Amino acid sequence: MTKEEVLKIIKERLPEKRYEHTLRVTDTAIVLAEKYGEDPQKAELASLLHDIAKYFSEQELYETITQHPEVPNTFLHYHPSIWHAPVGAVYAQEHLGILDMDILNAITYHTTGREGMSLLEKIVFLADYIEPGRHFPGVDEVRTLAESDLDQAVAKALANTIQYLVGKYASVFPDTIHAYNDLVTKVGKELQLKEK
Numbered sequence: 001m002t003k004e005e006v007l008k009i010i011k012e013r014l015p016e017k018r019y020e021h022t023l024r025v026t027d028t029a030i031v032l033a034e035k036y037g038e039d040p041q042k043a044e045l046a047s048l049l050h051d052i053a054k055y056f057s058e059q060e061l062y063e064t065i066t067q068h069p070e071v072p073n074t075f076l077h078y079h080p081s082i083w084h085a086p087v088g089a090v091y092a093q094e095h096l097g098i099l100d101m102d103i104l105n106a107i108t109y110h111t112t113g114r115e116g117m118s119l120l121e122k123i124v125f126l127a128d129y130i131e132p133g134r135h136f137p138g139v140d141e142v143r144t145l146a147e148s149d150l151d152q153a154v155a156k157a158l159a160n161t162i163q164y165l166v167g168k169y170a171s172v173f174p175d176t177i178h179a180y181n182d183l184v185t186k187v188g189k190e191l192q193l194k195e196k
C-alpha cells in the first residue's frame with residue numbers, strides 16, 4: 001500500500017483535527033526512528049494508522065474486541081477511550097492486510113504501553129505523547145528527555161499519565177503500570193538524579 005492510499009483511508013475516517021494530529025505523530029515518529037535506529041517506514045505506517053479506530057462507535061469497538069480472541073479482553077474492563085487502540089490494529093490487519101506484528105502491537109499499545117515494549121512500540125507511544133500539538137503539563141520535560149534517552153522519555157510519559165489518571169481517581173490499565181515498572185527499573189535512578 002502506498003502512503004497516499006493510507007492517507008486517503010485515514011482522512012476518510014478521522015475528523016480534520018485528528019487527521020492533523022496523526023500527521024504530526026507520524027513526523028515525530030520518523031524523527032525518533034531515525035534517531036534511535038528503527039525503520040522509519042515502519043514508524044510511519046504504524047503512526048499513520050495508530051488512531052484509525054478513534055471514531056468508531058463504542059458498540060463497534062466493543063464488538064470487535066469480543067469477536068477477536070487475540071485482543072486481550074482486559075481492555076474491556078477499562079475505559080472505552082482506550083479501546084480504539086487494539087481495534088485499530090485489528091482494522092489494519094483485516095482491512096489493510098498489515099501482518100507485521102510489531103506494527104500491529106505498536107498500534108495496540110500506543111495509548112497504554114505494556115511491559116517489554118519494542119523499539120517501535122516506544123516510538124509510536126512517545127510520538128503520540130510529544131507531538132508538537134500536545135500542550136499538557138510535563139510534556140516539555142518529556143520532549144527534552146526524548147532528545148537523549150528513549151527509555152527515560154517513555155518512563156516519564158508513563159509516570160505523567162499514571163499521575164494524571166490517579167489525580168482524577170480514574171482507573172489505570174494494568175499494562176501501563178507494568179510498562180512503568182519495567183522502565184523505571186532501568187532508568188528510574190537517572191530520572192531521579194536529573195530532577196534533583
Ligand SMILES: Nc1ncnc2c1ncn2[C@@H]1O[C@H](COP(=O)(O)OP(=O)(O)O)[C@@H](O)[C@H]1O
Pocket residue numbers: 078079081082111112161165170171172173176
Ligand atoms: N493507561 C491508561 N489507563 C486508563 N485510561 C487511560 C490510559 N491512558 C489513557 N487513558 C484514558 O484514555 C483517554 C484517551 O487517551 P489517548 O488515546 O492517549 O488520548 P488522546 O485523545 O489525547 O490521543 C485519556 O484521556 C485517558 O482518560
